[in-house]
Amino acid sequence: MRAILTDHQILLEHYLDDYAGKDNQQAAAVAATVLALAGAGRQLAALVALGPLAGAMAALRCGERFGDSQKELDLRSHDLVVEHLAAAPVAIVGSEEADEALVLDAAAPLAVAVDPLDGSSNIETNAPIGTIFSIYPVGEALDRALLQPGSAQLAAGLIIYGPQTLLVLTVGRGTSVFVLDPRSGDFALATAAAAVPARTREYAINASNQRHWDGAIKRYIGDCQKGAEGPRGLDFNTRWVASMVADAYRILVRGGIYLYPGDDRAGYREGRLRLVYEANPIAFLMEQAGGAATDGRGRILDIAPRTLHQRVPLVFGSADEVAHVARYHSDAFAGGDDSPLFGDRSLFRA
Ligand SMILES: O=P(O)(O)OC[C@H]1O[C@](O)(COP(=O)(O)O)[C@@H](O)[C@@H]1O
Ligand SMILES: [Mg+2]
Numbered sequence: 364m365r366a367i368l369t370d371h372q373i374l375l376e377h378y379l380d381d382y383a384g385k386d387n388q389q390a391a392a393v394a395a396t397v398l399a400l401a402g403a404g405r406q407l408a409a410l411v412a413l414g415p416l417a418g419a420m421a422a423l424r425c426g427e428r429f430g431d432s433q434k435e436l437d438l439r440s441h442d443l444v445v446e447h448l449a450a451a452p453v454a455i456v457g458s459e460e461a462d463e464a465l466v467l468d469a470a471a472p473l474a475v476a477v478d479p480l481d482g483s484s485n486i487e488t489n490a491p492i493g494t495i496f497s498i499y500p501v502g503e504a505l506d507r508a509l510l511q512p513g514s515a516q517l518a519a520g521l522i523i524y525g526p527q528t529l530l531v532l533t534v535g536r537g538t539s540v541f542v543l544d545p546r547s548g549d550f551a552l553a554t555a556a557a558a559v560p561a562r563t564r565e566y567a568i569n570a571s572n573q574r575h576w577d578g579a580i581k582r583y584i585g586d587c588q589k590g591a592e593g594p595r596g597l598d599f600n601t602r603w604v605a606s607m608v609a610d611a612y613r614i615l616v617r618g619g620i621y622l623y624p625g626d627d628r629a630g631y632r633e634g635r636l637r638l639v640y641e642a643n644p645i646a647f648l649m650e651q652a653g654g655a656a657t658d659g660r661g662r663i664l665d666i667a668p669r670t671l672h673q674r675v676p677l678v679f680g681s682a683d684e685v686a687h688v689a690r691y692h693s694d695a696f697a698g699g700d701d702s703p704l705f706g707d708r709s710l711f712r713a
């Protein structure tokens with residue numbers, strides 16, 4: 364691997380210098396903030412790699428949050444990220460692990476939304492987990508800074524702690540992948556322009572919730588499962604890591620579609636994932652790599668958030684397949700499907 368990297372020798376710092384240029388203050392602030400997040404990621408990667416050697420941290424439940432168990436490592440990740448962002452030009456941070464956004468320096472130009480540790484239910488299974496982030500300009504008012512639509516993002520990224528630690532980044536100029544060299548601590552460019560294949564035969568969904576889905580999702584997955592003999596005329600494959608960062612990275616590399624729709628379980632009407640610090644950064648990364656992301660009604664990046672922690676039904680990945688899922692919702696609309704989620708407005712209707 365090192366041999367390949369020395370051919371390129373483009374480190375995250377060089378990439379960000381090139382992006383920031385000489386006189387662009389906002390881009391320079393974004394670059395400094397990405398480097399701060401990469402610094403937190405470097406430390407978290409080392410901590411995650413210790414596993415049980417880090418003490419009970421990885422396994423210890425320390426509370427309940429939004430119906431999920433909160434691990435000590437969730438909180439440690441939050442603290443590390445906030446600690447690093449405090450040294451960056453960041454005014455305010457909204458985190459999955461804090462009820463309210465934290466003001467760091469009200470005069471600073473940027474706002475950051477973060478899921479400090481995604482997939483934390485997987486920590487003790489040694490599956491990939493990660494940090495997800497979005498960077499916004501503060502805009503008109505500090506208290507609205509994190510409630511801008513995802514289309515206002517200046518940058519977004521994932522840091523995946525897996526067999527390799529990877530930083531998947533967009534600053535609005537395509538989606539690039541960096542790999543952490545644990546010997547030097549450098550993030551080196553591995554893929555300059557990731558491209559999600561437009562078509563796929565692979566879908567990711569938690570099928571144990573099937574009985575709770577609305578008609579459109581039941582029909583879409585049912586048709587995939589019918590394979591070559593069904594209406595799609597293709598055999599499909601299932602993949603579900605239950606760690607969105609890992610599912611998203613697989614889709615970035617070889618295509619696929621990820622679905623976490625709303626369902627009729629209590630608290631899941633709008634799905635499971637959070638708009639501000641999960642869906643928006645993933646949607647920006649996907650679109651910048653030629654993929655797509657929708658809530659079944661419209662583009663994720665066009666939604667105006669109401670609250671920091673609101674949920675959203677999320678479908679992302681290969682562009683043609685995302686459009687295909689949206690057609691099931693349009694048909695449900697036309698056919699009077701009683702879906703509470705998708706009956707009001709469809710992707711292709713004004
Ligand atoms: O437990 P389920 O229903 O399979 O949901 C898994 C999904 O929830 C998440 O774990 C939510 O993220 P957190 O771990 O940050 O709460 C996603 O990473 C994953 O895709
Ligand atoms: Mg998460």
Ligand SMILES: [Mg+2]
Pocket residue numbers: 437459478479480481482483
């Ligand atoms: Mg999390």
